[in-house]
Amino acid sequence: MSRLTAVILAAGLGTRMKSALPKVLHPIAGRPLLHYAVRAAFEAGVERAVVVTSGHPQIDELLSREFGERVSTVTQDPPRGTGDAARVGIERVQTERVLILCGDTPLVRAEELARLVSVLEQPGAQELSLMTCALDNPHGYGRILRDSAGRVTEVREQRDLNGAEQHALREVNAGMYAGKTEVLRRALAQIEPNNSQGEYYLTDVIALVARSSQVTGMLGHADSLLGVNDRAQLAEAEEIMLRRIRLRHAKNGVTMRGVPRIDDSVEIGEDSVIEGTAVLRGRTRIGKRCTIDAGCVVEDSTVGDGVLLKPYTVVSSSSVGDGAQLGPFTHLRPQSDIEAEVHLGNFVETKNTRVRRGAKANHLAYLGDGDIGERANVGAGTIFCNYDGFNKHKTVIGADAFIGSDSQLVAPITIGRGAYVASGTTVVTDVPDDALALGRIKQENKLGYAPKLKARFAAIKAAAKKP
Numbered sequence: 178m179s180r181l182t183a184v185i186l187a188a189g190l191g192t193r194m195k196s197a198l199p200k201v202l203h204p205i206a207g208r209p210l211l212h213y214a215v216r217a218a219f220e221a222g223v224e225r226a227v228v229v230t231s232g233h234p235q236i237d238e239l240l241s242r243e244f245g246e247r248v249s250t251v252t253q254d255p256p257r258g259t260g261d262a263a264r265v266g267i268e269r270v271q272t273e274r275v276l277i278l279c280g281d282t283p284l285v286r287a288e289e290l291a292r293l294v295s296v297l298e299q300p301g302a303q304e305l306s307l308m309t310c311a312l313d314n315p316h317g318y319g320r321i322l323r324d325s326a327g328r329v330t331e332v333r334e335q336r337d338l339n340g341a342e343q344h345a346l347r348e349v350n351a352g353m354y355a356g357k358t359e360v361l362r363r364a365l366a367q368i369e370p371n372n373s374q375g376e377y378y379l380t381d382v383i384a385l386v387a388r389s390s391q392v393t394g395m396l397g398h399a400d401s402l403l404g405v406n407d408r409a410q411l412a413e414a415e416e417i418m419l420r421r422i423r424l425r426h427a428k429n430g431v432t433m434r435g436v437p438r439i440d441d442s443v444e445i446g447e448d449s450v451i452e453g454t455a456v457l458r459g460r461t462r463i464g465k466r467c468t469i470d471a472g473c474v475v476e477d478s479t480v481g482d483g484v485l486l487k488p489y490t491v492v493s494s495s496s497v498g499d500g501a502q503l504g505p506f507t508h509l510r511p512q513s514d515i516e517a518e519v520h521l522g523n524f525v526e527t528k529n530t531r532v533r534r535g536a537k538a539n540h541l542a543y544l545g546d547g548d549i550g551e552r553a554n555v556g557a558g559t560i561f562c563n564y565d566g567f568n569k570h571k572t573v574i575g576a577d578a579f580i581g582s583d584s585q586l587v588a589p590i591t592i593g594r595g596a597y598v599a600s601g602t603t604v605v606t607d608v609p610d611d612a613l614a615l616g617r618i619k620q621e622n623k624l625g626y627a628p629k630l631k632a633r634f635a636a637i638k639a640a641a642k643k644p
């Protein structure tokens with residue numbers, strides 16, 4: 178196959194989105210619309226892509242971050258139609274062949290684009306191919322006109338259709354084209370804005386090329402052309418994309434019960450089970466044999482093998498080691514490093530904390546800016562007092578230490594290996610290895626005093642009730 182460049186049309190704001198964000202940057206399944214079109218082009222074998230924009234710097238940033246130097250942008254100002262955009266883009270093309278597509282059609286499949294390009298290689302000196310779709314409701318799309326021999330002669334826009342027969346045509350233009358660069362360049366130089374919109378129509382090149390050579394219309398999947406012009410179509414495209422993502426995981430050995438929401442960038446290992454209301458976002462990797470139960474939200478995080486996330490566990494920008502068990506209602510805030518076999522239970526919150534292998538904190542705790550040793554046990558109600566109102570400080574707990582319930586560890590503080598903090602202690606000085614820290618007010622027992630106390634309280638209550 179000879180070399181190929183993609184021209185991707187993405188200029189204009191997309192006014193129907195009613196948004197300050199350029200249309201092609203709106204995300205579906207965790208990635209901007211434009212990402213999908215560019216990725217499909219590369220997967221179909223293009224070497225480089227030229228994206229035509231209205232000069233939004235955010236688009237340049239996105240493209241260079243995700244695709245590097247293989248993608249360049251060129252500004253079309255003002256936007257005067259798809260034909261004008263294609264002309265601006267094709268000026269930058271140096272390969273013999275070009276693939277043209279739109280930035281707002283994220284559901285296009287790479288295999289289809291590759292097939293569209295391979296049409297050019299068929300015998301008969303093919304110069305241009307375009308993808309078509311058969312739709313029950315073709316309204317709004319350009320229609321494919323064919324001659325009696327079935328050859329494509331023209332694409333006519335909805336607004337410019339003539340008569341009931343043309344309105345009834347169900348084969349529409351998907352807006353994706355492959356062709357010889359020189360042929361397209363020449364045709365684009367000839368088109369005129371003489372239509373109801375006063376725009377340069379890229380589709381006008383079809384009739385021009387069809388006069389002297391054969392144009393092939395290749396039928397693609399009906400959902401491939403879904404273009405996003407407003408928020409309703411954004412939601413529709415996202416639903417289709419999410420369904421495709423679930424299917425991909427199902428084929429890879431992941432059980433999904435009901436409909437979890439999984440972003441495009443998420444990876445999941447074999448034999449993991451994802452419950453219906455779970456949400457997996459961003460750069461998240463889930464290992465093998467995990468259970469991600471109802472209501473969990475995992476974002477930009479790495480989860481090892483055999484991990485159990487019980488219901489409503491929230492994990493953000495953190496890592497969880499093999500065999501760990503979290504939840505229900507555990508909250509890992511960013512930079513939590515939870516090692517293998519750790520157990521964290523209800524209402525335990527961590528932030529920027531390392532919990533080493535086999536340590537446990539099963540109930541109600543705030544563990545911020547800490548380092549908890551292997552097999553240490555942190556009791557219910559423990560608070561790492563990490564913030565003094567000005568700075569954050571670190572709490573270090575040695576291996577096999579025991580922190581009794583309702584203790585406050587005032588950071589910076591170090592609890593030695595094997596040390597024991599008695600329940601209810603406010604720890605303000607470091608505890609050496611194997612020491613017992615006990616910091617309570619001395620308790621006093623007044624023998625026989627309870628009945629007298631109760632009688633006194635009862636009398637007060639009775640007095641209060643009298644009018």
Ligand code: UD1
Pocket residue numbers: 186187188189229230253255256257258259260261262279280281317318319320332334349350351352377378379380402404
């Ligand atoms: C276009 C086709 C139509 C086809 C449909 C498929 C034309 C004239 N019509 O119509 O036959 O059925 O796509 O979705 O081509 N753009 C620019 N600069 C411009 C105008 C548009 O870059 O000056 C870009 C847009 O960002 C968009 C793409 O081109 O990504 C398509 O433009 P749009 O106005 O949405 O074309 P449609 O009316 O959908």
Ligand code: CA
Pocket residue numbers: 281404405406
């Ligand atoms: Ca469109």
